[in-house]
Amino acid sequence: MEGLKKGIEERLEELNIQLPVLVDVKMPFEPGVISGNMVFLSGQTPRVNGGQKYTGTVGADISIEEAQEAARICTLNSLAALKGIIGDLNKVKRVVKMDGYVAATSDFKDHPAVINAASNLLHEIFGKENGHARKAVGMASLPGGAPVEIEMVVEIK
Numbered sequence: 001m002e003g004l005k006k007g008i009e010e011r012l013e014e015l016n017i018q019l020p021v022l023v024d025v026k027m028p029f030e031p032g033v034i035s036g037n038m039v040f041l042s043g044q045t046p047r048v049n050g051g052q053k054y055t056g057t058v059g060a061d062i063s064i065e066e067a068q069e070a071a072r073i074c075t076l077n078s079l080a081a082l083k084g085i086i087g088d089l090n091k092v093k094r095v096v097k098m099d100g101y102v103a104a105t106s107d108f109k110d111h112p113a114v115i116n117a118a119s120n121l122l123h124e125i126f127g128k129e130n131g132h133a134r135k136a137v138g139m140a141s142l143p144g145g146a147p148v149e150i151e152m153v154v155e156i157k
């Protein structure tokens with residue numbers, strides 16, 4: 001990445017971030033696919049060691065802070081899936097787009113605040129100058145009762 005003097009793998013070490021080992025959940029789709037120089041990642045929920053770390057609805061039984069932590073876990077799971085697909089995160093040119101989904105009550109209005117945790121983590125890792133487009137929307141429910149789901153499109157070298 002042009003903006004970083006160090007590689008992404010070194011940056012993760014510097015930030016004391018260890019990517020999770022994803023458990024194969026035997027779904028009938030891939031964690032992501034490469035098309036040209038783009039990787040389209042499937043959605044990731046806040047699964048840790050094969051189970052949802054957080055379940056529930058933001059605004060009812062999940063706090064904004066818990067949802068933000070869930071968003072960070074989703075992002076790390078996405079990066080772990082990406083590394084599994086491309087082998088080395090130093091091949092990442094930039095995260096082009098992130099879609100963030102928040103399972104929330106109908107009166108909850110702070111979806112962007114939840115997904116900001118994921119955006120801020122990507123800025124820490126890849127540099128703010130390598131920013132991404134995104135959406136943050138509310139949903140009635142998400143897979144496995146997750147409060148947050150993140151999917152990304154990544155450009156690779």
